[in-house]
Amino acid sequence: MAGDTQLKAGEYKLKVEGTQAIFTEAEGSRSFTIPVKVASADHKFGQTSVETSNQNGMDSIQAIDLAGSNTKLEFGK
Numbered sequence: 001m002a003g004d005t006q007l008k009a010g011e012y013k014l015k016v017e018g019t020q021a022i023f024t025e026a027e028g029s030r031s032f033t034i035p036v037k038v039a040s041a042d043h044k045f046g047q048t049s050v051e052t053s054n055q056n057g058m059d060s061i062q063a064i065d066l067a068g069s070n071t072k073l074e075f076g077k
Contacts (some may be wrong), residue, residue: 001060003034003075014064021073037074044070 001007002023011026021036048067052059064073 001055001058002032003036005032005034006058007032016073021075034075037076039072039074041065041070041072044068045072 002021007023012023013026015022015024016036016038019035019037021034022031023034024031045065045067047065049065050061051063051065053062054060061075063075065071066073
């Protein structure tokens, strides 16, 4: 899950436009637009990492830290 959107397992390309994150399937053409809050950390991230939580047996993306930047993408419901 990312926000209220269920993403099937697999690889995705991620693009951010304003307050929207666009996930596009790497092996397909389907894309999903999800609201996101773009935040700045006080340091640069050394690697891209995805923070998740498990709610009712389903993994949900909470945040993504983008490598080489101080940008953090925060997802909510």
